[in-house]
Amino acid sequence: MLHRIIALTIKEILSLLKDKKSRFTIVVPPIVQLLVFGYAATYDLNDVPFAVYDEDRSVASRDLAAGFTGSPHFTLTHRITHQAEIADLIDRKAVLLAIHIGPDFSRDLLTGGGAQLQVIVDGRNSNTAMIALNYVREIVNRFNQAWLVKTGGREPPARLNIRAWYNANLESRWYIVPGIAGLLTLVVAMLVTALSVAREREQGTFDQLLVTPLRPVEILVGKALPGFMIGMAEATLIILIAVFWFEVPLRGSLAALYIGLFLFLMSGIGVGLMISSLSVTQQQGLLGAFLFLVPAVILSGFTTPIANMPAIVQKLTLLNPMRYFMVVLRGVFLEKAPWSLMISQYWPMALIGLATLTAAAWLFRHRIN
Amino acid sequence: MKQQSAPGGFRRLRGLIRKEFYQIVRDPSAIAIAFLMPVGLLILFGYGVSLDAKHVPIAIVVETPDAATADLTRSFERTEYFEPVRMADMSAAVDALTYHRVDAIVHLRGNFARRLHEEKGAPIGVVINGVDANTARLISGYMEGVWLNWLGDRARSEGTQLLTPVDLRQRIWFNAEVRSRNFLVPGLIAVIMTLIGALLTAMVMAREWERGTMEALLVTPATMGEIILGKLIPYFILGMGGMALSVAMALWVFDVPLRGSLWMLTGTSALFLLAALGMGLLISIVAKNQFIAGQIAIVVTFLPAFLLSGFLFDIGSMPVVVQYITHIVAARYFVAILQSVFLAGDIGSVILPNAAALVLLAAVFLGLSRKKARKRLE
Structure with a gap:
């Protein structure tokens, strides 16, 4: 039995890697994409272009504007002198936001506060707008604090002392890069499995495989093993890049990470093989791969938190193996999460893996053409 | 002679298109791609994806x-x-x-x-x-x-007033109530249409080569240009149908406002679809077989359109090198166009450069497809 499985595994690996284009597609793009996406996917804003419309032109207004020009988040691109220019600049996306300091700014400021600062921001991408407004609020708060100290005003009776654990500087890259590692691992699992049975069915070689002494379980193992080997190897490379290139801290145990990786690959490969053995043509296999991959990524909590989703969609995410692996990845990388939290992620992935692998093996023989 | 060949070419093209339509109807996965996928994915994501944290x-x-x-x-x-x-x-x-x-x-x-x-x-x-x-x-x-x-x-x-020296008044244009769905739905349409475009065409040329039916087509009087057009037109029609369905859902299911004009939306969608289909065709021609075409399609379509299009992550904040890379992602231009047409209106200074980029990309993809396909004849 063992040597039959080994022979089949070798044949599967050869059929994946002997072709130059296929070898290239499996190995190179995931690594390149990690580097590109790792830099691209961040919610932090840098050098956001903004315009200043300062009608007051006082020391105080220049002080306030200096808070913006001095921030790494903003770059002053336009000084304007008319209200109408704001609409034009924002419409054509020349600036993301405009700050407008009215003519009475310094007078109001000196006579007891309530000096108005108007900020107009392009809300076409409302998330970017909200992040930019958060930066604006920080700058204004800092200005207010400094002004109160300077003029001897009383400080508020209580102050907020906010600290962030696990990611003290709130770098979104620390959150996103481990997530991308999970994403690309799933992509590799799909690349290896989703079309493999479909191709053999379309070419008729799968029927030949079925009439050999190989039992469905052996075929299953032979089809799944290359995915495991390639997936493990690439995931290891991706984790190394995350740690040594992107310098994301790895605080938890490698054992916790690799148990999670193993179970995640098992569920990903299970889903891939199930899709593949359901399909009659490779076109259907490809469609199936996308119909799984896209929701799996978007509903995993990778970029948008699961907690923000409506209750019914949250229930649906329980079927998504990626959801659990995201918690494992971030738990191991950043939080040094306790084992009990890990275990409650492990068993759903194991369950999904077993169910889909069983279904795939059953479908090998029972798929009706 | 030339005058005679034009109607002949048209008749041949019609024949090729009819053949493709029969194939589409026989394996309904193409219809599923064009209509089921946008409906399913938009419902799932329109309701599922939100950046508004509450409770x-x-x-x-x-x-x-x-x-x-x-x-x-x-x-x-x-x-x-x-x-x-x-x-x-x-x-x-x-x-x-x-x-x-x-x-x-x-x-x-x-x-x-x-x-x-x-x-x-x-x-x-x-x-x-x-x-x-x-x-x-x-x-x-x-x-x-x-x-x-x-x-x-x-x-x-305590009978006093809170002293805040500077009072911040913020105004958010185009999306005053800050519904993240208003920008996520147009962005999702761009991502979904990228998938549809590539999925529809990534397999079709490779399939003909793999099954040997391409040789049969090549011995007919049909030229390579006609063969490619015969592939492009049916899937373009399917894709535009899927796009129309997506827009209808955005407007009536998700209540995203449409402040620009419908014809601008249609025109730019057609351009984008040409680029997306062109990319699929090119994949299909370069890959030679469906297996590799499928693999390439998985790798180059979804994640780049999702992460590099500016749909979630601000392109201006990315490192310069990565910003250059985003220029080859067609979805990038379509996201910018859709967000403007839906939320702001027909703003020429945003739409024209992005539409021009789409024309360029479509021309490059289709031109390369034509060139690569012709080479294989010799």
């Missing part, structure tokens, strides 16, 4: 409860942004944070009430789980809001 679970630890702390705690309970749970001590709260039961802790020490009257003021200790930096920032923004409201209420009850 964030937080723990509140009060060491010595009294009137002052009760007042502040009530402020946290009143807002819809938080779902506070009182906890007896910090160790219970830290436990809840570790196990993801709460996202933040508010900690009021025993001397809170007394220190309110000191010159430096009393500290309100806040610990946030910072793993998800974006959400953590949102939470700290909400915290500040609660804090400022509480300060204002307190000042009013």
Whole structure:
């Protein structure tokens, strides 16, 4: 039995890697994409272009504007002198936001506060707008604090002392890069499995495989093993890049990470093989791969938190193996999460893996053409 | 002679298109791609994806409860942004944070009430789980809001006014009520249409080569240009149908406003679809077989369109090298166009350069397809 499985595994690996284009597609793009996406996917804003419309032109207004020009988040691109220019600049996306300091700014400021600062921001991408407004609020708060100290005003009776654990500087890259590692691992699992049975069915070689002494379980193992080997190897490379290139801290145990990786690959490969053995043509296999991959990524909590989703969609995410692996990845990388939290992620992935692998093996023989 | 060949070419083209339509009807996966996928994915994501955090679970630890702390705690309970749970001590709260039961802790020490009257003021200790930096920032923004409201209420009850030197007035244009769905749905349409475009055509040329039917087509009088057009036109029609369905859903299911014109939307969608289909065709021609075409399609379509199109992540904030790379992602231009046409209107200075880029990309993809396909004849 063992040597039959080994022979089949070798044949599967050869059929994946002997072709130059296929070898290239499996190995190179995931690594390149990690580097590109790792830099691209961040919610932090840098050098956001903004315009200043300062009608007051006082020391105080220049002080306030200096808070913006001095921030790494903003770059002053336009000084304007008319209200109408704001609409034009924002419409054509020349600036993301405009700050407008009215003519009475310094007078109001000196006579007891309530000096108005108007900020107009392009809300076409409302998330970017909200992040930019958060930066604006920080700058204004800092200005207010400094002004109160300077003029001897009383400080508020209580102050907020906010600290962030696990990611003290709130770098979104620390959150996103481990997530991308999970994403690309799933992509590799799909690349290896989703079309493999479909191709053999379309070419008729799968029927030949079925009439050999190989039992469905052996075929299953032979089809799944290359995915495991390639997936493990690439995931290891991706984790190394995350740690040594992107310098994301790895605080938890490698054992916790690799148990999670193993179970995640098992569920990903299970889903891939199930899709593949359901399909009659490779076109259907490809469609199936996308119909799984896209929701799996978007509903995993990778970029948008699961907690923000409506209750019914949250229930649906329980079927998504990626959801659990995201918690494992971030738990191991950043939080040094306790084992009990890990275990409650492990068993759903194991369950999904077993169910889909069983279904795939059953479908090998029972798929009706 | 030339005059005669034109109607002949048209007749041949019609024949090729009819053949492709028969194939589409026989394997309904292409119809599923064009119509089922946009409906299913848009419903799932339109409802599922949101960046608006509400009812964030937080723990509140009060060491010595009294009137002052009760007042502040009530402020946290009143807002819809938080779902506070009182906890007896910090160790219970830290436990809840570790196990993801709460996202933040508010900690009021025993001397809170007394220190309110000191010159430096009393500290309100806040610990946030910072793993998800974006959400953590949102939470700290909400915290500040609660804090400022509480300060204002307190000042009013003491008969004074809260002194804020500069009062920030913010106005968010195009999406005043900050519905993240308004920008996510147009962005999702661009991502979904990228998939549809590539999925429809990635397999079709490779399939003909793989099955040997391409040789049969090549010995007919049909030219390579006609063969490619014969592939392109049916899938273009299918794709535009899928696009129309997506737009209808955006408008009537998700209530996204359409402030630009329908013809602008249609025209730019057609351009984008040509680029997306062209990319699929090129994949199909380069790959030679369906297996590799499928692999390439998985790798180059979804994730780049999702992460490099500016749909979620601001392109201007990416490193310059990555910004250059985003220029070869067609979805990037379509996201910019869709967000403007839906939310702002027909703004020529945004739409024209992006539409021109789409024309260029479509020309490159289709031109390369034509060239690569012709080479294989020799």
